[in-house]
Amino acid sequence: MLDQPKTMEAPATFTGNRGLELEEPLLFDIGRDDATGVDIEEPAPFASCLGGLERAARVALPGLSEPETLRHYVRLSRKNYSIDGGIYPLGSCTMKHNPRLNEKIARLGGFADIHPLQPQSTVQGALEVMEQLTHWLLTLTNMEALALSPKAGAHGESCGLMAIKSAIAARGESATRKTVLVPQSAHGTNPASAALLGFELRAIPAGADGIVHAEAVEPLLCPDVAAIMLTNPNTCGLFERDIAKIAKMVRDAGGYFYCDGANFNAIAGVARPGDFGVDAMHINLHKTFSTPHGGGGPGAGPVVLSARLAPFAPAPLLIREDGGLRLKEDVEGTRGFGRITAFHGQMGMFTRSLAYMLAHGADGLAQASRDAVLSANYVRVKLRDMMTAPFGDRPCMHEVLFDDAWLAGSGVTTLDFAKAMIDEGFHPMTIYFPLVAHGAMLIEPTESESKASLDLFIATLRNLGERALHGDAAAFHAAPLHAPRRRLDETLAARKPVLRRTQGAA
Amino acid sequence: MRYHPLSNADRDEMRRAISVADIAELFADMPGGVVQDLDLPRGKSEIEVERHLAKLASKNLAASQAPFFVGAGAYRHHVPASVDHLIQRSEFLTSYTPYQPEISQGTLQYLFEFQTQVATLTGMEIANASMYDGSTGCAEAMLMAHRITKRRKALLSGGLHPQYAEVARTVARLAGDDIAALAPDVTAAEDLIAHIDDSLSCVIVQTPDFFGNLRDLRAVADACHHHGALLIAVFTEAVSLGLLTSPGAMGADIVVGEGQSIGNALNFGGPYVGLFATRHEFLRQMPGRLCGETVDAEGRRGYVLTLSTREQHIRRDKATSNICTNSGLCALAFSIHMTLLGGTGLSRLARVNHANAVALKDMLAQVEGVEVLNKSFFNEFTVRVKCDAAALVERLAARGVLAGVPVSRLLPGAGLDDLLLLASTELNTDDDRATLVAELKGAL
Numbered sequence: 001m002l003d004q005p006k007t008m009e010a011p012a013t014f015t016g017n018r019g020l021e022l023e024e025p026l027l028f029d030i031g032r033d034d035a036t037g038v039d040i041e042e043p044a045p046f047a048s049c050l051g052g053l054e055r056a057a058r059v060a061l062p063g064l065s066e067p068e069t070l071r072h073y074v075r076l077s078r079k080n081y082s083i084d085g086g087i088y089p090l091g092s093c094t095m096k097h098n099p100r101l102n103e104k105i106a107r108l109g110g111f112a113d114i115h116p117l118q119p120q121s122t123v124q125g126a127l128e129v130m131e132q133l134t135h136w137l138l139t140l141t142n143m144e145a146l147a148l149s150p151k152a153g154a155h156g157e158s159c160g161l162m163a164i165k166s167a168i169a170a171r172g173e174s175a176t177r178k179t180v181l182v183p184q185s186a187h188g189t190n191p192a193s194a195a196l197l198g199f200e201l202r203a204i205p206a207g208a209d210g211i212v213h214a215e216a217v218e219p220l221l222c223p224d225v226a227a228i229m230l231t232n233p234n235t236c237g238l239f240e241r242d243i244a245k246i247a248k249m250v251r252d253a254g255g256y257f258y259c260d261g262a263n264f265n266a267i268a269g270v271a272r273p274g275d276f277g278v279d280a281m282h283i284n285l286h287k288t289f290s291t292p293h294g295g296g297g298p299g300a301g302p303v304v305l306s307a308r309l310a311p312f313a314p315a316p317l318l319i320r321e322d323g324g325l326r327l328k329e330d331v332e333g334t335r336g337f338g339r340i341t342a343f344h345g346q347m348g349m350f351t352r353s354l355a356y357m358l359a360h361g362a363d364g365l366a367q368a369s370r371d372a373v374l375s376a377n378y379v380r381v382k383l384r385d386m387m388t389a390p391f392g393d394r395p396c397m398h399e400v401l402f403d404d405a406w407l408a409g410s411g412v413t414t415l416d417f418a419k420a421m422i423d424e425g426f427h428p429m430t431i432y433f434p435l436v437a438h439g440a441m442l443i444e445p446t447e448s449e450s451k452a453s454l455d456l457f458i459a460t461l462r463n464l465g466e467r468a469l470h471g472d473a474a475a476f477h478a479a480p481l482h483a484p485r486r487r488l489d490e491t492l493a494a495r496k497p498v499l500r501r502t503q504g505a506a
Numbered sequence: 507m508r509y510h511p512l513s514n515a516d517r518d519e520m521r522r523a524i525s526v527a528d529i530a531e532l533f534a535d536m537p538g539g540v541v542q543d544l545d546l547p548r549g550k551s552e553i554e555v556e557r558h559l560a561k562l563a564s565k566n567l568a569a570s571q572a573p574f575f576v577g578a579g580a581y582r583h584h585v586p587a588s589v590d591h592l593i594q595r596s597e598f599l600t601s602y603t604p605y606q607p608e609i610s611q612g613t614l615q616y617l618f619e620f621q622t623q624v625a626t627l628t629g630m631e632i633a634n635a636s637m638y639d640g641s642t643g644c645a646e647a648m649l650m651a652h653r654i655t656k657r658r659k660a661l662l663s664g665g666l667h668p669q670y671a672e673v674a675r676t677v678a679r680l681a682g683d684d685i686a687a688l689a690p691d692v693t694a695a696e697d698l699i700a701h702i703d704d705s706l707s708c709v710i711v712q713t714p715d716f717f718g719n720l721r722d723l724r725a726v727a728d729a730c731h732h733h734g735a736l737l738i739a740v741f742t743e744a745v746s747l748g749l750l751t752s753p754g755a756m757g758a759d760i761v762v763g764e765g766q767s768i769g770n771a772l773n774f775g776g777p778y779v780g781l782f783a784t785r786h787e788f789l790r791q792m793p794g795r796l797c798g799e800t801v802d803a804e805g806r807r808g809y810v811l812t813l814s815t816r817e818q819h820i821r822r823d824k825a826t827s828n829i830c831t832n833s834g835l836c837a838l839a840f841s842i843h844m845t846l847l848g849g850t851g852l853s854r855l856a857r858v859n860h861a862n863a864v865a866l867k868d869m870l871a872q873v874e875g876v877e878v879l880n881k882s883f884f885n886e887f888t889v890r891v892k893c894d895a896a897a898l899v900e901r902l903a904a905r906g907v908l909a910g911v912p913v914s915r916l917l918p919g920a921g922l923d924d925l926l927l928l929a930s931t932e933l934n935t936d937d938d939r940a941t942l943v944a945e946l947k948g949a950l
Binding site: 024028031033038041043044047050052053055058059061069072074076077079081083085095099101104111112113114115116118121125126139140151153155158166187188189191239241243244267270272275276292294297298299329330337338342344347348354355357358359360361362363364367377395397428433447450453478480484485488489490493494497 | 507508509510511512516517519520521523524525526529531532533535536537538540541544545546547548549550552554555556558559560561562563564565566567568569570571574576578579580582586588590592593594595596597598599600601602603604605606607608609610611612613615616618619621622623625626627631632633635636638639640641642649667669670672673675676677679680681682713719720721722747748749750751752755764771772773774775776777778779789795796797798799800801802803804806808809810812813815817818819820821822823824825827828829830831832833834835836838842844845846847848849850851852853854855857858860861862863864865867880881882883884899900903904908911915916918919932
């Protein structure tokens, strides 16, 4: 048994590496001008047709051989946390397991190696994937039509609001209906999407219990209201129980109901947004239907539309005819509002999410939602005596929201607490969102965690909480100590932006 | 269900812990109650799912199974095997946006490297961490120009990819902005400069353009700047940047394009990766994520997402864009492939592409009933055929040849039914070209 004092610091190493923890220089510090990891033969001399526009100087980018490339990126990868490596409890992000079967399916030559503009007669299988995905999403939501092409959730918001704006224009009310109602707890994308389209925003005050009440919406429903944007379950992890009533009021007042579908994982297979009176909702395939987040995209955000908005769906439109399926690539002859991206949307995400849906089935999807909600409530109940909930002690949906009231006087902030979690081997929860909770900590465990994993997570948070409340603030301020980097100076990054490697820089 | 770790015993225990007799109690607020009997099948085994989807995949004619000349905004290139292996590393594939930089340095460093590669390739000062794709990036560039110039009218070249133009038109119309678009310009004969005046925020020009023509942007850039407008240069074939004078060197203010060609498969149109670069002076009006260099508490170099005060999660309705994500994994694939190539390899790859296109042009020039229209091109050009090009493409597809994109598919009703776009890359062989020519001769 070695008798070492616990506080002994490991001596600095010659390389700066520590065992498996390896420093990795920038590509530009290890690459060479003439190095390449791809063998390409120079073409035989020929008469070029470049109209005098040939580049004068070489592209000043270094290359690496294949083994060096592997090493560079493998070493970089090891500086990342991942779902495969541990629980990733980011509220509002639904970091669930990404089945590898889906990766395999998406890479089949018949899906990955087909061109969006090859003749439609040669891609009927791909169109069938779209048709089946459409059937699943419309059935799960009880909606009328699907716009497949949005590239991400925020793009879906734009799409839905564009349909709403077009429907209003078709009624001849463009000049008067210019306001969108958004609660304070909304994702930042909601007001940003509305503003982009020239809508004016009116905030809906949050109820003391964290949900939007019909009585709070009613006085805001002036004749200028184009739409309301609500997330359900909302960003506090609570179900908006007035939702059907609010939807009816908005509809009666001549407006449309946009639902942010970011939190669909709480209810997929259990409840249908169409039953709440939703007119448009984007579905984050990268959340609810498990396509990988990939370090920040690509996402996919198809939008389901109600019968009122279906005629305004953008191109492309998928149509079944006698001869098979056809993608109508323009909106000629329809009331569709146009096109929001080249081609047909995130096909690579359609195949993955369809594989996910087929694997789960209706029963499995409902089970996933039930498990996600059960797990969030389990975390809630096991932490509620220590941490504080901004809206009282009540059941949540798939994510549980705490604030920082319980840390008052400890000298430990939400940020410090999150950074201390990193040292314990956990990715922190979402912090400082939603804005309606002070020092928010939003935990979404998802259905992908075992009970043992949840128990260790809970025990760790309790241990950290006790340390925070017993005067260990200095240790929290210093955290993280064991990550590839200590806290990074974000102020410096913003004040003197260095966004690329400049030539000759050390 | 194989993806769900909780056993029924776990569920019972957890239910008891939270004092809920029936899990349905947690869903008691749902209007209409908990749904039953959805018209959807029950779960399937891995074998069954694979069988089902492999059958659908087999109904498609994969590019590898046919002589393939389809382009028009998406290009089939060789992707080295190590690219796809690396992007499937769990730590890249299953991580989130790097909001906790201490445990996301892998993602952040590759984004920093990506930004450097994109800025260098385009000849610009800075680039962002990517957009959804080229077409949405193009519309964002237009909105950015509106913010910078405080004008709200864009001019679109007739050589801009028709779907890019359609996206820009849709956004402009619904945002209440103006747009002027020149007619489809098959031979790059339009006089853009004659249309530039003080009312414009920007002029959007593509090179190589939709019809494959290469455009010298220098005079257009001067005219834009004379009138206080920005020049937005668009490309849809990133490999061309290895051989052609960069848009930055020709005076572009914003360069935006599709990066799919490098590192990413065709994927029937997505996911792709938008490249977006500009000048330093426009930094704070730029949309999308940015990664920046900084130091940690011990003074070690590290990276963070930065300048988020432009972004929706901070600025909400005052944000530069509603964009909340980038195309991270596709940007990684781009960056790895670019690293494997290096500048030297990219230029060589570009020369092979051009050589193959020239070889095809020379062969088609000998075919009766086919006229090549381009004076200049990179790896794609337009031909006029003596029949309906769409019908011709269908006939050849039935014979196992994917002969290109009929212009009428993207510009229906424009009177361009006899035009066909043909793309060539390093993957096209002599046999492919010979087969295409033989089939064309038979069909015309």
